[in-house]
Amino acid sequence: MKFDLTKNIQLEPVWQKRYALARWLLWLIFLLAIVYLGLIIFLPSENFSLQFPGKNAKAGKINNITASNNPLLIEAFSKENFSTAKISLVSAAPGANLAGQAIAVRKTYKAFAYPTADQPVSSPYQPSSETPGFADGTLLSFDISVFAVVQGKIMPFNNPDTFLSFGYDWSSVIPATEEEIGLYSRDKLFTIDRPHPDGTVFKTIESGKYYLVKDGQKWPIEDPEILKSYLRGQPILASEKSLEFQNSCKLKKDIWPLNSFSCEISIENLRESIGNDYQFFIDSPANNTLDKVSILFSRSFTWPNMRDTLSDIKRRFLINFGYAPVQ
Amino acid sequence: MLPFNKEEKKQLELLLYKILNDALLLWIIVFGGLLVLEGLVPGYFSAYLSFIKMTLALFALLALIGYFGKRNDLSYFFPPGKEILKNKVLVALLVLSCALIINSLRDSGWFSITIISVGIFLALILLYKILILEE
Numbered sequence: 001m002k003f004d005l006t007k008n009i010q011l012e013p014v015w016q017k018r019y020a021l022a023r024w025l026l027w028l029i030f031l032l033a034i035v036y037l038g039l040i041i042f043l044p045s046e047n048f049s050l051q052f053p054g055k056n057a058k059a060g061k062i063n064n065i066t067a068s069n070n071p072l073l074i075e076a077f078s079k080e081n082f083s084t085a086k087i088s089l090v091s092a093a094p095g096a097n098l099a100g101q102a103i104a105v106r107k108t109y110k111a112f113a114y115p116t117a118d119q120p121v122s123s124p125y126q127p128s129s130e131t132p133g134f135a136d137g138t139l140l141s142f143d144i145s146v147f148a149v150v151q152g153k154i155m156p157f158n159n160p161d162t163f164l165s166f167g168y169d170w171s172s173v174i175p176a177t178e179e180e181i182g183l184y185s186r187d188k189l190f191t192i193d194r195p196h197p198d199g200t201v202f203k204t205i206e207s208g209k210y211y212l213v214k215d216g217q218k219w220p221i222e223d224p225e226i227l228k229s230y231l232r233g234q235p236i237l238a239s240e241k242s243l244e245f246q247n248s249c250k251l252k253k254d255i256w257p258l259n260s261f262s263c264e265i266s267i268e269n270l271r272e273s274i275g276n277d278y279q280f281f282i283d284s285p286a287n288n289t290l291d292k293v294s295i296l297f298s299r300s301f302t303w304p305n306m307r308d309t310l311s312d313i314k315r316r317f318l319i320n321f322g323y324a325p326v327q
Numbered sequence: 328m329l330p331f332n333k334e335e336k337k338q339l340e341l342l343l344y345k346i347l348n349d350a351l352l353l354w355i356i357v358f359g360g361l362l363v364l365e366g367l368v369p370g371y372f373s374a375y376l377s378f379i380k381m382t383l384a385l386f387a388l389l390a391l392i393g394y395f396g397k398r399n400d401l402s403y404f405f406p407p408g409k410e411i412l413k414n415k416v417l418v419a420l421l422v423l424s425c426a427l428i429i430n431s432l433r434d435s436g437w438f439s440i441t442i443i444s445v446g447i448f449l450a451l452i453l454l455y456k457i458l459i460l461e462e
Contacts, residue, residue, distance in 0.1 A: 005348040005416075009401065015338040022346050030353050041375050316368045 042309045043301060048076045049294035052092070072282040075110065076295050077193040079165035081271040081308060083300040087280060088262035089251065092291035098261040099253045102283045104245035105265050108275035109167070111196035111213045112238045120220040121212050124229035133183045137199025137213070138232050139168060140176040147181070148190050150197040154181065155190040162192050165276040172233025192276055196236065201227070203235035205274070210235060242273045245281065259291070267297075271304065337399065344395040351388050352416075358385065359423050366430040 011019055074087075087103055125135060134140065138149045146163055147154035157163045196202075200213040201221070210227055211218040221227045247270070249263035267278075280295070299305045318324035331339060358381055365372045396402060428447065432440050 005352055006345045009341055009345060011341055011345075012338055015342055019342050019345055022342065023349055026346060026349055026353070030357070034357065037376070041372060044375060313368055313371060316371055320367065320369055 039301075043299040043305060044080075044309075045296060045298040046078055046080065046082070047294065047296050049292065050074070051292050052290055074280040074282070074293055074295070075193070076278045076280070076297070077110075077276055078278065078297065079161060079192065079276050080297070081299075081305075082297040083266070083268050083302065083305065084264050084298050085267050085278065085280075086262060086264045086296045086298070087249075088254070088260060088294045088296075089282075089290055090257060090292040091259040091261070092289040094259060096259065096289070097253075098251050101251050101261075102248050103251065103263060103265065104248040104281045104283075105267060105270070105278060106242060106245050106247075107267070107270040107273040107278050108242035109196060109202075109236070109238055110194075110277045111200060112202055112211075112218065112236075112275065113243060113277070113279065114195075114213065114216055114218045116211070117217045117219040120222045121226055121230070124223075124226045133180065134174070134176075135199050135232070137197045137201075139173040140181065141173045142176050142178065142181045146173055147176075147184075148197055149184070149199075150187065150190075152184065153187040154184040155187045155194075158189040158191050162190065165192055166196060167236040167238070167274065169234040174232075199230070199232075201231050201235040202238040204240050205237050206240045211238075237274060239274045242275050246270070268300075268302075340395050340399055344392065344399065344401060347388060347392045347395065351385075351392060354381075354385055354388060355420075358382075359420075362427055363423070366427055 010016075085105060089098055091098055127135065133152075134149050136149055136151060140147045140149065140154065145156045147156050196213050198214050202211045202213070202218065203209070204211075210221040212221050212230055213219075221230065247265050247267055249265045251261040251263050254260040254262050270278075278295075278297075315324060361372055361376065361378075361381075365378070428443075432443060435443075
């Protein structure tokens with residue numbers, strides 16, 4: 001090896017051989033480290049974990065993962081596509097046996113998974129005379145920020161990727177003046193784990209049906225005039241198929257930690273599913289209590305995954321040097 | 328503790344000193360490469376790697392090199408005067424630094440670019456005077 005910063009330091013012959021061996025080992029370690037770094041960077045995984053505050057599984061939220069107890073639903077929010085999801089549950093009750101229980105997963109939008117209302121929307125949108133300004137669900141821009149109008153307040157999107165992960169289109173954003181923005185008080189950031197706000201209109205890609213999000217339900221819109229009154233810009237495309245639980249696995253007991261159960265689900269086919277909310281349903285008896293849940297999303301070394309990563313890098317490179325818009 | 332006599336212990340420390348220098352060179356190459364990549368695709372690589380930890384590791388390497396160097400009365404040999412500018416590693420680091428600085432100033436305003444450039448230029452002149460002109 002020609003690069004030697006310490007040529008002037010000569011070792012005894014035996015130690016020189018040891019140095020040569022050590023140098024080869026050093027190069028091998030660096031090479032392996034570079035391969036490992038490459039795998040981390042080009043096939044990144046995402047880890048979500050949630051520690052339940054009490055003995056009973058309550059609604060909790062940490063790091064874009066939420067859980068509710070009726071039924072046991074765990075949601076992990078990510079805009080990325082993955083190959084597998086390994087879900088691990090730690091039971092709080094010693095001796096509790098979760099082995100054999102099924103976990104099913106789907107990828108959809110949180111608001112699109114709302115229950116469908118019994119009746120369609122019967123009347124067109126009426127602006128409120130008490131609260132001036134834009135309707136809920138409207139997207140506004142001011143300066144370099146984009147906001148969503150939610151319950152009379154504005155919530156800024158934390159980054160463009162979050163905006164795009166909700167299926168929004170830049171053409172739906174309405175430029176607002178300082179006075180118009182000043183009508184609203186600012187709320188927290190609009191992050192990826194929030195549902196689409198009331199006033200959002202979904203359109204299904206399979207049947208072309210429209211739905212309005214309102215009060216925790218999806219309301220079908222059948223009248224074109226009513227649709228026109230609620231639609232601001234482009235509807236959010238959603239998939240009826242995304243509501244189906246296509247993939248599942250059964251929990252097995254882990255050797256360690258104690259009371260830990262896990263299984264791995266292939267989610268490669270969910271790549272085609274529209275949404276940013278991975279919903280895991282656990283068929284669990286009501287008496288089971290959970291201490292902790294964690295989900296590890298991984299990518300396999302496949303061409304679609306590499307293509308996604310390289311495409312993302314290329315897009316960011318072009319955006320950085322001004323050769324592509326932010327989308 | 329391994330049963331080395333005094334001479335073997337010295338040879339071991341010299342071996343460690345040489346290996347640490349090789350590790351330093353590899354670390355600078357990898358770290359420099361990652362900085363360039365981060366400059367081209369900002370935010371992508373730093374999302375998975377901690378540059379702060381890598382910098383701290385670099386300082387730790389330098390500290391160990393300094394420690395073993397001091398124990399064995401070893402120091403870097405700086406060629407006198409302008410001879411140092413013929414060092415390939417130094418030239419490569421200077422070119423890399425300039426490229427990273429220029430890339431980071433790309434989106435800055437003219438005022439910021441002017442102030443930073445003048446500051447860097449003055450610092451380089453001062454370093455040249457201290458390290459190269461004065462022996």
